[in-house]
Amino acid sequence: MENRDCFYCSKDQALESLMIEITKLNVSTLYLNKDQTHKGRCIIAFDRHVRELFQLKQEERYYFIEDISNVAKVLDQLFHPDKINFAIYGDLVSHLHIHVVPKVKDSPEWGEAFVNSPKSKKYLSQKNYDDLIHEIKIGLKQGGILNGLT
Template sequence: MNCPMCTRWQDEPELRVAELEHCYVQLNRDQFFPGYCLVFAKKHLTELFHLDPATRAGLMEEVNGVAAALAEVYRPSKMNYELLGNMVPHMHWHLVPRFIDDPLWPRPIWSEPHEEKTLNPSDYQEAAGRIRRALGL
């Protein structure tokens, strides 16, 4: 199996935010949308209905907790949640804080190309630390 999400935690340690019971949380390398994170299931799954009810509830609470932490840190106008899996068939959410003054507001983040915004390592660490603190970790 060649799944980029299954190895992402090991492959990109500089983007790590938190390891939770059911999922991993990492910053998206492209921070064009400040605070953009990926939350991905530890197990290789493709659908919520593949999980037993207790695990599904636990996973959704973790996604919700990350969204709340991002809202606390970034104070967005709206939090976008996206769970697709068409291109990468491993359950993962794109959590994207959105702001009324962002260049693509109110359109979807993929509505038009944008120049990728990468940060220096200390800025990724600082952002991850702020999110971890908001998570209570």
Template sequence: MPEFTLHPQLQKDTIVVGRFPLCLLLLHRDANYPWFILVPQRGDLTEMHQLSEDDRAQLTAESCVLSEVLEKVFEADKLNLAALGNMVPQLHYHHIVRYHGDPAWPAPVWGEVPAVPYQKDELAERLATIREGLADSEFVSAHK
């Protein structure tokens, strides 16, 4: 299997939070929403069915852990999970915390409102919140 390399667009649009046993966890740079992305660390994959059966189970488990933490620590009204891949073909799963009244509610977040960059303190707080929420899981922070 080819070596894992993060797609250039994901490198540009995200910040590495850390990793699970299978997936790299990224934070999208759009501060409008707590928006995280799981990327299985396997080379040249575009679809979930291309993962081994064990990796599919691991991806599901990691997605569920992340979803539970997001729901709890960000007090989500709703979670949006999506694997589109139209712009970035590399297999990746968006986990977006949504609130009634957020800038795009109730529409999907894509193209609804302009992205807002994080302020330095806002970014530090968001990263600390998710890392603390994941502390009891198999998650490994990028900055311990």
């Protein structure tokens, strides 16, 4: 089921302005958030347009959580955060997606919810995004999560 008003479904410029696709997972797509205030910050969007976790079939929910867990493990190994935050909001973009946000003690927003306020955004050069995506893909491959580099 596709929703034309949803950028996760249409994959339009609104999506491209916020994130870069890294790879497909079992039942979701992994994106690198362009705001890298928290190094390795990603978004994992479920493959089809559903609003809530409870609307997934049991098997889909199992694989969605697997996808989230696998990515978090790789981010932990790569960037050694003190804690990874997970957040499902969707007030404005209702397509089921989760923010995966590695946090480091004594850095911005430690001990509080991460935000999307413009003052905190940290953008990288295209080369740095490419390098980061490559690093995450290598991590996924080494973890047996990706079979090949695409």
